Amino acid sequence: MSTPLEVKTWGEGRSNYVAIHGWGGSHDTFLPLVPMIPTAVRLEAPDLPGYGRSALPERWQTEEVAEMLAASVTLDEPVTLIGNCTGGVIGAELAKLRPKRVKRLVMIDPFAYVPWYFSIFLKGTFGKMAYKTTFASPIGRFFTNQALRGKRTGDSDLTASFERVDHGAVHSFLRMMYEHEGPARYVDLDIPVDVIIGEKTFSAVRKSSRILQETLPNVHIHTLAGAGHLPIEEQSEAVAKLVFGND
Secondary structure, three states, rough: OOOOOEEEEEEEOOOEEEEEEOOOOOOHHHHHHHHHHOOEEEEEEOOOOOOOOOOOOOOOOOHHHHHHHHHOOOOOOEEEEEEOOHHHHHHHHHHHHHOOOOOOEEOOOOOOOOOHHHHHOHHHHHHHHHHHHHHOOHHHHHHHHHHHHHHHHOOOOHHHHHHOOOOOHHHHHHHOOOOOOOOHHOOOOOEEEEEEEEEOHHHHHHHHHHHHHHHHEEEEEEOOOOOOOOOHHHHHHHHHHHHHOOO
């Protein structure tokens, strides 16, 4: 039996949403949306394996992570999944494993593949040292965030969440995503997929949105003017409107 994850729940409505954070994140990723949760909605946001107080998976595979997710959230009725960044892939995996329990998938600034520059962090001892220098060090996080200022708005911080993570788990999560077979795995998903991207985001995310639209049958892309890679923080109201719709 899969080990349950720690789950934060907001709202008491009957319409259930499950929010899945991405690489280096936590349930806190979705805090900017909380004030805009409609009264009809309940939003469940788990910490993925190795994040927060959630247990590590037995195997670092997307199917294993999705099974842990399925064991931890409410799937009594079909839900809407919200996947931020690489959380979109975990959402697609859950929809594949539990197709009758998922009615819609929202992917926010998703990576459909791991860009070459992330693979540097997976090259043996050198890669682990490069990762620690970039993400496990306060100075490294500061300079990385500064270097990526063109991919965010002025006040947002692309590396802040890495201050509070298990870096061993985060590194393993990255390797899992690097080894993933890609969007073709989800070609049979028969649900609406809304892809929300920031206008100023990474070119790999823009390319990913096109790949998803070409691969999956029901993809609609929404581009938010002025937003970077963190639309939930940078354009909270616009994201909430697209996510919650008529609820």
